[in-house]
Amino acid sequence: MREKExxxxxxxxxxxxxxxxxxxxxxxxxxxVKAETHVGYLHRAFExxxxxRTWMQSFPxxxxxxxxxxxxxxxxxxxxxxxxxxREVPExxxxxxxxxxxxxxxxxxxxxMGGQAGTAGLxxxxxxxxxxxxxxxxxxxxxxxxxxxHMYIWAGGVRRDLPEGFADKVLRTxxxxxxRLPEYDKLFFENAIxxxxxxxxxxxxxxxxxxxxxxxxxxRGCGIKHDVRIDEPYEVYDKLxxxxxTHEGGDVWSxxxxxxxxxxxxxxxxxxxxxxxxxxxxxxxVPNPLNWYVPEGDAYVKTESARGEFGYYAVSDGGLxxxxxxxxxxxxxxxxxxxxxxxxxxxxSDVAFIMNSLGVCPPEIER
Amino acid sequence: xxxxxxGIISPYNALKQAGRKxxxxxxxxxxxxxxxxxxxxxxxxxxxCIGCGTCSTICQxxxxxxxxxxxxxxxPGDSGLRPRVDNGRCCWCALCVDSCPTGSLSLTKDYLYxxxxxxxxxLIPGIDNPDGQNRKSWISNGNSLLDYKRIPMRELEGQERxxxxxxxxxxxxxxxxxxxxxRCLGCGICTENCPVHMHIPEYINAIARGDxxxxxxxxxxxxxxxxxxxxxxxxxxEEICAFTKRGEPIAIRWLKRYATETVENEKMxxxxxxxxxxxxxxxxVAIIGAxxxxxxxxxxxxxxxxxxxxxxxxxxAGGMIMYGIPKYRLxxxxxxxxxxxxxxxxxxxxxxxKVGKDISFDEIRQHHEAVYIGIGFEVPYxxxxxxxxxxxxxxxxxxxxxxxxxxxxxIGDKVVVIGGGNVAIxxxxxxxxxxxxxxxxxxxxxxxxxxxxxxIEGAEDEGVIIHPQAIPLEIITDExxxxxxxxxxxxEMIPDPKGGRPRPKIIEGDEHILEVTTVIGAIGQEADYxxxxxxxxxxxxxxxxxxxxxxxxxxxxxWLFAGGDIANRRADxxxxxxxxxxxxxxxxxxxxxxxx
Numbered sequence: 035m036r037e038k039e040x041x042x043x044x045x046x047x048x049x050x051x052x053x054x055x056x057x058x059x060x061x062x063x064x065x066x067v068k069a070e071t072h073v074g075y076l077h078r079a080f081e082x083x084x085x086x087r088t089w090m091q092s093f094p095x096x097x098x099x100x101x102x103x104x105x106x107x108x109x110x111x112x113x114x115x116x117x118x119x120x121r122e123v124p125e126x127x128x129x130x131x132x133x134x135x136x137x138x139x140x141x142x143x144x145x146x147m148g149g150q151a152g153t154a155g156l157x158x159x160x161x162x163x164x165x166x167x168x169x170x171x172x173x174x175x176x177x178x179x180x181x182x183x184h185m186y187i188w189a190g191g192v193r194r195d196l197p198e199g200f201a202d203k204v205l206r207t208x209x210x211x212x213x214r215l216p217e218y219d220k221l222f223f224e225n226a227i228x229x230x231x232x233x234x235x236x237x238x239x240x241x242x243x244x245x246x247x248x249x250x251x252x253x254r255g256c257g258i259k260h261d262v263r264i265d266e267p268y269e270v271y272d273k274l275x276x277x278x279x280t281h282e283g284g285d286v287w288s289x290x291x292x293x294x295x296x297x298x299x300x301x302x303x304x305x306x307x308x309x310x311x312x313x314x315x316x317x318x319x320v321p322n323p324l325n326w327y328v329p330e331g332d333a334y335v336k337t338e339s340a341r342g343e344f345g346y347y348a349v350s351d352g353g354l355x356x357x358x359x360x361x362x363x364x365x366x367x368x369x370x371x372x373x374x375x376x377x378x379x380x381x382x383s384d385v386a387f388i389m390n391s392l393g394v395c396p397p398e399i400e401r
Numbered sequence: 402x403x404x405x406x407x408g409i410i411s412p413y414n415a416l417k418q419a420g421r422k423x424x425x426x427x428x429x430x431x432x433x434x435x436x437x438x439x440x441x442x443x444x445x446x447x448x449x450c451i452g453c454g455t456c457s458t459i460c461q462x463x464x465x466x467x468x469x470x471x472x473x474x475x476x477p478g479d480s481g482l483r484p485r486v487d488n489g490r491c492c493w494c495a496l497c498v499d500s501c502p503t504g505s506l507s508l509t510k511d512y513l514y515x516x517x518x519x520x521x522x523x524l525i526p527g528i529d530n531p532d533g534q535n536r537k538s539w540i541s542n543g544n545s546l547l548d549y550k551r552i553p554m555r556e557l558e559g560q561e562r563x564x565x566x567x568x569x570x571x572x573x574x575x576x577x578x579x580x581x582x583x584r585c586l587g588c589g590i591c592t593e594n595c596p597v598h599m600h601i602p603e604y605i606n607a608i609a610r611g612d613x614x615x616x617x618x619x620x621x622x623x624x625x626x627x628x629x630x631x632x633x634x635x636x637x638x639e640e641i642c643a644f645t646k647r648g649e650p651i652a653i654r655w656l657k658r659y660a661t662e663t664v665e666n667e668k669m670x671x672x673x674x675x676x677x678x679x680x681x682x683x684x685x686v687a688i689i690g691a692x693x694x695x696x697x698x699x700x701x702x703x704x705x706x707x708x709x710x711x712x713x714x715x716x717x718a719g720g721m722i723m724y725g726i727p728k729y730r731l732x733x734x735x736x737x738x739x740x741x742x743x744x745x746x747x748x749x750x751x752x753x754x755k756v757g758k759d760i761s762f763d764e765i766r767q768h769h770e771a772v773y774i775g776i777g778f779e780v781p782y783x784x785x786x787x788x789x790x791x792x793x794x795x796x797x798x799x800x801x802x803x804x805x806x807x808x809x810x811x812i813g814d815k816v817v818v819i820g821g822g823n824v825a826i827x828x829x830x831x832x833x834x835x836x837x838x839x840x841x842x843x844x845x846x847x848x849x850x851x852x853x854x855x856x857i858e859g860a861e862d863e864g865v866i867i868h869p870q871a872i873p874l875e876i877i878t879d880e881x882x883x884x885x886x887x888x889x890x891x892x893e894m895i896p897d898p899k900g901g902r903p904r905p906k907i908i909e910g911d912e913h914i915l916e917v918t919t920v921i922g923a924i925g926q927e928a929d930y931x932x933x934x935x936x937x938x939x940x941x942x943x944x945x946x947x948x949x950x951x952x953x954x955x956x957x958x959x960w961l962f963a964g965g966d967i968a969n970r971r972a973d974x975x976x977x978x979x980x981x982x983x984x985x986x987x988x989x990x991x992x993x994x995x996x997x
Contacts, residue, residue: 083461090546091461094494158415172436179440179508179539185494193499194544197437221415226408323500323546324458325583325609354610 053396090323127191142340250342255288369394444533449505452480456497464490478641549648559862596979631658679706692720697981757932788876793884797923813918820923953987
């Protein structure tokens, strides 16, 4: 006998994601028959706000597009402006930017690990990972003056040079995090409960993944090697030695494995960056921010964020303010269209679990 | 499915952690000390702040407004306002700090504030949290977003300059002007020091965005001699520019010069300014003296529909800017262009008409309802030493006038100029161009010289020797009563017990003789009021050589207005222009009130 369908509203209070969105589920028993995403709880009109701010005033806005990982936004806006204007960025600034981006990736993965485990009911993991993430946040605080919103990468380079002794501190933190990874393996990745929950759940069809626009760890979790850092290297990624891990399967487990291996890669990248970072200028000063006319032109730039390929399209009409800044983030694809597809057939208790595995960031959906 | 034994056992490894010290929570509880660069609540050094409001302008959250502070001592170049931060809106991005021109604003390590009263989230940094001084963390030192260095002005080399009367300053090219203009924050602090309160931020902004025509139009709002000011203004505005606390002020004068120089002739000025000229109102005003003040009054009166007649004693308009300023600073064609434009919109000038000689003052009074006097200081002060009447002893003001008329004056090869003002420097630099060796004798120290420091530097570059603390005693002449040498004594500076500027005192016995061919006196001028009828002179209030006027430049005789050197102590072109501009309001008020 066919079970009666019921409507279930999941969210909008953080159903396994950082930020507010809601999933309206049609369930039969405890199986999802249809999923409909509802966003709009977090719309702050970032793109529109930027049209009424000067270029430099836009930097404190873009970082808010993704709370757990603000830096790719700053990186994208900075690089878009630099491309339109043809502004050179000092070599040292490029290295510092890569360090920031990788630190931010590590911090984002730490937070993801906590969320992924939390949605599976493993509450010790978030206690650990949020605590360990704080060591990265402390580094950000020391470098940028802000713990969460850094407002540090901006057009022309970065805002301040590394404080004295900072590089050593970063290396020490990397050593510590590396030493923690085996413990996370034992607690979380090898955990029978997690494996049982993750394997074969939330499968993305490898043949459809590219067509659907899946990027980042979910795509690499389908066995497709795609990473902006390798495909179209920006800043100094082409001078660094690292691999892009992939994993076959397309399920939550594969995505977790990809992220787990990438954490090792990020630690290695940060060490290389510190090793190779040249001395010199860190900022190629832009004109007075109130009177800076960026020449007419447009640019599309992309960065590999922790959630995947993250693009900005910026247009200047030669004025003081951006004519248009369009944010093309992975969260829209992952959190709206992809989620609606792969939730069908899932167990209710896996919904938040699957959402978290996709790295959805609602403020970035709404921009 | 096989039993995942490892997966069941390994998580228990976590139990090992139980004995470890917690890493984020500290016992006993200790408040976390923020990092050295932490961006916490604002602090403002109230004494350093000038209230320019850039923090408020740059804030993309509109979290900062500028408010008046009670009991704050407000000096020149200070708006008297101070920022107030709404901590409910602030995002601590510190754009305000990185774009604070004085560096007074900073963020502190303080990050915790709890209150149920949302109004208490309004923080006046530095006043509400004076102890923030010791907790400053995010400062802009060396990391400012602003550019404190001005674009240097290109000039002829010193050796090249003395060969001719070619203009020394070469002016900004377009790129330099745009870059320099873009430095401006548009705070408008400068306008306070400009006697006529020109719309400085507006025209600089127009230059920055590439609209030179708009810049010219804005300049003509309250200054019809913008190009002159662009070349020779004493630019008091730059003294209080917000950038001066930490760097070089915006080159306001050179930017004005750039904008006005883009206009090639008087027709183009008219097209750009496109003035609204009111139909004739049937009233008539006389202006005595076609100097900068008289011309300004005439221009704005003509635009308001008045019939204006300017009486000028000499053959050319401009007064001191024509006859007093050497052509290497203000070329004739530039001045002609500006005056022709004034004439083209209806300013009538009667040349070679000296009031009191060619026409009587009473006659002028009969034909016009109001009179504006702007005759300037034309009579030089005497040095008051023996030998002053000898041939070869001349007055700078007469010397400059004749040179500007392209007359030849024989000065020989060794010239001494006495004085330290701009006139002295001008006379010295002109003498260098005539091929003489020049020494300036000045009573006080170089830093006391009233002349513009750029002029002083320019003179030194051209080989003028400046001899400070030297007091002339006697001009020694030969048997033909011709200047042979000058005797002077060195002086020491005696501090003024009342706190005024130190006075020079001759050092007894420290006398020297300098052989010279010409002595040029440049110790100041005064006015010649002899053209005024006695009854007017009686009624007219004159204080220490200057006519007393109110803020409408109205004298003690209601229909008589005065401005320029004879009424204000600034003794510069922009001061005279301001007088002319303000007199227009006064004259309009006076005549049109009579109408009612």
